[in-house]
Amino acid sequence: MREQSPRQQGPRPSRRNLLLGGAAIAAGGLAAACTSNTDDGDSGTKPQAGTLAGDNDKAGKQVTIGFSAPAADHGWIAAIAKNAEEQAKKYSDVTFKPVEPTNDINQQISAVESLIQAKVDVLVILPNDGEQLNQVGRKAMDAGVPVVNLDRVFPDHLSYRTWVGGDNYGMGVSAGHYIGKKLKDKGVADPVIVEIQGIATLPLTQDRSKGFADALKSYGFDVTAKQDAKFTVESGNQVASNLLQAHKKIDAIWNHDDDQGVGVLAAIKQSGRDEFFMVGGAGSANAMREIKAGGVLEATVTYSPTMAASAIKLGRLIAQGKGMADLVELQVPQSITLASETITKDNVDRYMPLGFES
Amino acid sequence: MTETSQGSGGSAPRTPPEGREADGPDGRLVSLAKRVPVGKGPGGPRPPAGAGAAAVRGPGEIRHLGLAAALVLLAGVGLATQPENFATSGNVVAILVLAATIGVITVGQTFVIIGGGIDLSVGSVMALASVWATTVATQSYGPAVMALCAILVGTGTGVVSGLLISYGRLVPFIATLAMLVAARGLAQRMSDRKTQLIRPENDALVALSTTRVLGLPLVVYIFAAVAFAGWLLLNRTTFGRRTFAVGGNPEAARLAGIDVRRHTLALYALSGFCCGIAAIIIMARTTTGSSTHGDLYELDAIAAVIIGGTLLTGGRGTVVGSILGVLIFTLITNLFILNGLQTSDQLIAKGAIIVAAVLLQRRGLRSPT
Numbered sequence: 001m002r003e004q005s006p007r008q009q010g011p012r013p014s015r016r017n018l019l020l021g022g023a024a025i026a027a028g029g030l031a032a033a034c035t036s037n038t039d040d041g042d043s044g045t046k047p048q049a050g051t052l053a054g055d056n057d058k059a060g061k062q063v064t065i066g067f068s069a070p071a072a073d074h075g076w077i078a079a080i081a082k083n084a085e086e087q088a089k090k091y092s093d094v095t096f097k098p099v100e101p102t103n104d105i106n107q108q109i110s111a112v113e114s115l116i117q118a119k120v121d122v123l124v125i126l127p128n129d130g131e132q133l134n135q136v137g138r139k140a141m142d143a144g145v146p147v148v149n150l151d152r153v154f155p156d157h158l159s160y161r162t163w164v165g166g167d168n169y170g171m172g173v174s175a176g177h178y179i180g181k182k183l184k185d186k187g188v189a190d191p192v193i194v195e196i197q198g199i200a201t202l203p204l205t206q207d208r209s210k211g212f213a214d215a216l217k218s219y220g221f222d223v224t225a226k227q228d229a230k231f232t233v234e235s236g237n238q239v240a241s242n243l244l245q246a247h248k249k250i251d252a253i254w255n256h257d258d259d260q261g262v263g264v265l266a267a268i269k270q271s272g273r274d275e276f277f278m279v280g281g282a283g284s285a286n287a288m289r290e291i292k293a294g295g296v297l298e299a300t301v302t303y304s305p306t307m308a309a310s311a312i313k314l315g316r317l318i319a320q321g322k323g324m325a326d327l328v329e330l331q332v333p334q335s336i337t338l339a340s341e342t343i344t345k346d347n348v349d350r351y352m353p354l355g356f357e358s
Numbered sequence: 359m360t361e362t363s364q365g366s367g368g369s370a371p372r373t374p375p376e377g378r379e380a381d382g383p384d385g386r387l388v389s390l391a392k393r394v395p396v397g398k399g400p401g402g403p404r405p406p407a408g409a410g411a412a413a414v415r416g417p418g419e420i421r422h423l424g425l426a427a428a429l430v431l432l433a434g435v436g437l438a439t440q441p442e443n444f445a446t447s448g449n450v451v452a453i454l455v456l457a458a459t460i461g462v463i464t465v466g467q468t469f470v471i472i473g474g475g476i477d478l479s480v481g482s483v484m485a486l487a488s489v490w491a492t493t494v495a496t497q498s499y500g501p502a503v504m505a506l507c508a509i510l511v512g513t514g515t516g517v518v519s520g521l522l523i524s525y526g527r528l529v530p531f532i533a534t535l536a537m538l539v540a541a542r543g544l545a546q547r548m549s550d551r552k553t554q555l556i557r558p559e560n561d562a563l564v565a566l567s568t569t570r571v572l573g574l575p576l577v578v579y580i581f582a583a584v585a586f587a588g589w590l591l592l593n594r595t596t597f598g599r600r601t602f603a604v605g606g607n608p609e610a611a612r613l614a615g616i617d618v619r620r621h622t623l624a625l626y627a628l629s630g631f632c633c634g635i636a637a638i639i640i641m642a643r644t645t646t647g648s649s650t651h652g653d654l655y656e657l658d659a660i661a662a663v664i665i666g667g668t669l670l671t672g673g674r675g676t677v678v679g680s681i682l683g684v685l686i687f688t689l690i691t692n693l694f695i696l697n698g699l700q701t702s703d704q705l706i707a708k709g710a711i712i713v714a715a716v717l718l719q720r721r722g723l724r725s726p727t
Contacts, residue, residue, distance in 0.1 A: 024517075027510045034507050035548060036495035074650075075552050200700065225698045232650035233553055237643055238456055242695035245449040248442070259553055266645045270455070270567050270575070271448070286555065358553050 054325050056317060057091070063319035064095040065312060066115035068108060069126040069150070071101040074231070075259060075358035076282065079305035080126060080150075087309035094316055105132045112136045116143050121319040122161075124311045126150040134159050148315045150308060161318055163335045164311050166303040168204045170340040171256075172211025174301040175279045178342050179252045180219035182277070191251035192224045192276075194243055196236065196264060198256045200228035208256055208281070229260050237263030244268065250276040258284035258300055259358040268296055283343060285355030292348045299344045306354050307338055421667040424718065425682035428711075432689045440696045449692070451574060455567065457688040458581035459484075459639045460658050461681060465588035466632030467659040468680040472592070473625040474605035474672030475530040479519060479537035480633050481655030485648065486545040487511040487637035492554040492647030501563040504556075508641070509634035515541055516630015520623035534626075538656065545649035554647045566642035577639045584635060589677045601625065606673030661708070662687055665715035686711065 065088060072078035081101060088096035097120055099111035108128055113136060115123055123140050127133035130152040137147050137159035149160035183191045195212060198205045205228070213223055227243055229235035236255065244250070244267060255261045258280045268278070280287045280300035290297040314332050317323070323330045343351045436444035443449060463480045470477045490496065491508040515537060522533040556564055566576045592598035603611040604621050612618045640651050662683035668675025687708060694704040 028514065031490065031507060031510050031514065034490060034493055034496035034499075034503075037493045037548060037550070072551050073546075078551060200702075227695055227698070228701050230650075230653065232653060233644045233646045233648050234640060234651050234653070238691070239695065241452045241456055242692050245446070245452050245692070246440070246443055246696040246698070262553055262555065262646055263644045266564075266567075266643060269645075270643070271452075286553075 056322055056325050059091070059093045060320045060322070062093050062095070063121040063316055064097055064118075065315050065319070066112075066118070066120035066123045066145075067096065067098040067125075067312075068112050068115065068123070069098075069101050069308075070108070070128045071103045073103065075284065075356055076303075076305050077126075079356035080308040083305055084124065084308040084312050087312040091316060093320075094312075096312075103128060105129060108133060109136045112140065116140050116145055120145060122146050122148065122315040124148045124150060124308075124315045126308070127152050127154070130154050146315075146318050148311045148318065150311045161334070162314055162332055164307055164314060165337065166307060167337050167340050168207035168303070169211035170337075171281055171301045171303055172208040172213070173215040174340045174342045175254045175281065175299075176212045176215025176218075178279055178299050178301070178344075179254060180216050180221055183221065183251055184219050188251055191221060192247055192249060193221060194247060194250055194253045195223050195226035196239055196243070196253065196255040196260070197226055197228040198231045198260065205256065212254060229257075229263075231257050231260050233260060233263035233266075235263065236260030237267045240264040240267035241271070244271045244273060252276055253278040254281070255279070256281045258282045258287040261287060261297070261300075262358075265290065265297060282358070283341075283351065283355060284358040285352070286358060288343060288348050288352050288355045291343060291345055292352075294345065299342055302341045302343060302351070302354075304338070304341075304354055305356050310336075310338075421719070422676070422678055422682065425666065425679060425686065428686055429682065429689065432686065432693060436689070436693050436696065439693070443696055444693075447573060449696075451578070453685070453688050453692050454578045454581070455575055455643065456691070457684050458577045459636045459643065459652075460655060460662070460688070461581050461684045462584045462632050462636040462639060463629075463652075463655060464659045464662045464680045464684050465584050465677060466629035468588065468663050468666070468668055468675055468677055469592065469601055470530075470625050470629045471660070471663050471668050471670060472605045472672055472675040473601045473622060474608060475523065475622065475625060476534065476660065476670075477516075477519070477626060477629045478531065478534040478656045479515065479541055480629065480636075480659055481652030482538050482542035482545065483512055483515045483630055483633040484637045484640065484652040484655065485650065486515065486541040486548075487634050488641050488647035488651050489545040489549045489554060489649055490647075491637060491641065492556060493548065497557055497560055501560045504560060504563055504641075505638050508637040509631060512630045512632070512634025512637060513627055514630065516627040516633070517623065519630070520626030523626060524619035524622040542649060549647070549649050551649060553650075556641060556645050556647075563638070564642055564645050566638070577642055580635065580639060584632065585677060585681050592677050597624075602673060604672075658684075658687060661712050665712055667719060683715075 067084055069081055069084070070077055072081065081098070085096060085098065088094050097115065097118070099115060102108050102111065105128055112123065112125060112133070116139065123145050125133065125137060125147060127137075127149075134154045134156050137149065137154045138156060140147050141159060141161065146161035147159065149163040151165035153163055153165065154160050179193060193216065195209065197209060209226065216222060225243065225246065227239050229239045240263065250273075253264070253276060255264050255278060259282070261280045264278070274296055276296070277298045278296045280297055281303065283300050283302035283304050287297060287300045291299065314336075318332050324332055327333065341351075433444075463484065467477055467480060487508040490511045491504040496504050496507050519534050519537045522528045523530050526533070566580070569576050571579065592601065600611070600616050600621050603614065603616060604618050608618050641647055644651070663675070663680045664670060664683070665686065666676065666679030666681070666683035668680060690707055690711070691704060694707070
């Protein structure tokens with residue numbers, strides 16, 4: 001073959017090319033072997049949903065719960081879906097009907113419409129955007145399907161039966177109280193308090209900052225400097241590296257988000273500073289491990305994805321026509337705002353099972 | 359290697375200490391004019407562009423002086439506004455460490471742009487490499503394999519982009535845009551959109567950012583080594599001269615006997631390789647691999663290359679200029695945070711600087727030397 005038409009066949013692969021090719025294939029094989037990401041150990045996400053105890057949790061009428069949430073773009077949203085599913089699995093009287101998670105508004109609208117068509121007994125919806133999903137929430141309510149609105153609120157009260165979600169202002173307040181009280185007790189006058197925000201343009205970030213400033217004010221303190229990061233590890237690292245240079249002595253740092261906090265902690269470690277303490281936000285499992293280990297990160301204030309498990313519980317009660325056992329009323333309340341709890345070394349073990357892998 | 363400046367086109371050649379920069383007041387036109395005839399020649403294996411690039415060099419130095427002056431000016435602002443905090447060794451180290459990641463990527467980007475291409479995928483390739491190198495499986499092999507994995511993944515994706523562009527005949531903008539999207543997606547899929555921490559047993563990798571030699575963390579030395587190697591490769595080797603030739607006039611380069619397609623492939627592989635090294639630095643700095651790393655790095659890298667005086671259409675540029683560009687951007691971020699200003703103002707300042715730099719370059723092109 002080669003002798004007949006060596007020119008058309010192209011040059012014969014040289015030894016160098018063969019070696020290069022072989023090396024490339026070997027490298028590819030090596031790299032491919034490295035894609036596995038399952039851990040045999042215990043660091044995988046544990047079921048985080050609540051336990052079953054009270055009368056309300058005894059099996060009742062069979063209900064189907066439809067569930068729609070955005071596609072996970074970070075650990076928190078992933079934990080939302082996982083928590084909802086885990087909780088639903090615990091009930092023998094619940095059929096859990098999730099739809100494909102999506103970040104596309106149109107797709108989420110049609111997904112929820114398909115759940116209405118399927119005549120589920122109750123819908124649990126975490127909308128991509130409360131404003132834009134409002135119409136479809138209303139449609140479900142009009143069709144007689146009660147809606148449990150999770151976290152991002154529909155503007156129209158007629159669009160949901162019950163809202164359950166977190167408290168961004170409250171997060172700031174909790175962090176402010178922890179820092180304010182601690183510095184007051186230490187007797188620090190005129191402390192340097194640094195705040196590392198998430199994405200500054202989001203209303204939730206502004207709510208958090210306002211709560212923080214308001215709570216600090218009640219101790220007579222102010223935020224010395226605040227700077228926005230982007231909720232990412234890398235941005236947290238960059239902003240913290242620079243902030244540490246801007247302030248030679250810091251008394252306390254509040255960082256809005258535990259995931260970006262990984263980068264902040266790395267920057268602190270690299271600078272070798274430890275004259276201050278830090279408070280996180282959200283309540284990731286990793287932050288809890290850091291708090292437990294002791295170090296700069298002393299506390300974190302929660303914005304817990306366990307709210308999805310609670311929403312499933314509430315949805316089931318609504319569909320079965322039951323109320324909440326600890327309230328006198330016979331029906332589930334219209335709105336529930338979760339408290340932002342402060343996790344410290346003292347109570348971290350209790351919260352650890354609720355932490356999410358960010 | 360010691361070519362003298364033949365064909366003294368247009369400008370009075372100076373002899374800068376740095377050797378041959380491919381800049382000139384009329385650099386591109388002149389070098390093109392020179393390259394074409396050379397290319398039509400006997401077509402020996404020797405690339406023709408080195409001569410053309412070497413002939414017009416002086417003003418490159420002037421531009422570097424301009425960039426250095428801008429750095430000095432920014433440093434002056436820092437000294438004036440934050441006298442106690444700015445000129446500390448801690449702050450200088452912080453600036454260099456922050457510049458390291460984007461700096462290494464910018465070196466690769468400089469080669470690609472001089473070679474007439476563009477690599478939009480750098481940020482997401484770095485994210486992919488960092489995620490791939492921190493999977494549970496990779497981490498089980500220890501820090502050396504993690505570093506190797508990051509470099510292999512970076513180079514591998516670079517090769518894929520390069521193949522699509524050189525042999526698949528895709529426009530670089532499109533091919534690397536596709537890679538930007540796809541690599542980020544793969545990184546998200548692989549990490550399940552979670553942040554992957556480097557485990558305590560692999561702390562040797564993190565030590566790159568905490569271990570200091572002569573007061574500087576090791577990542578700064580990596581940055582310096584990559585920058586120096588890039589400068590050598592571009593200015594002192596055949597590979598570098600071929601890069602100028604391919605970027606300046608690919609047809610002439612082909613006629614001169616350069617395998618343009620293979621060279622283009624090599625340029626994208628080099629850019630990917632740099633992304634792999636940047637992934638190691640970012641892992642050391644943040645102690646994590648994450649699909650969110652390197653967000654918008656492509657724009658930062660391209661902006662740094664452009665204000666460093668490299669022509670976006672290729673054929674002319676310097677590594678030194680790009681590094682100065684990176685330092686200017688890092689310094690701006692540092693100054694803004696030191697003074698407690700918000701990110702939005704910082705973005706406006708960066709935009710203004712890009713425009714100012716390009717306007718100044720155009721002026722420099724017109725005025726006689």
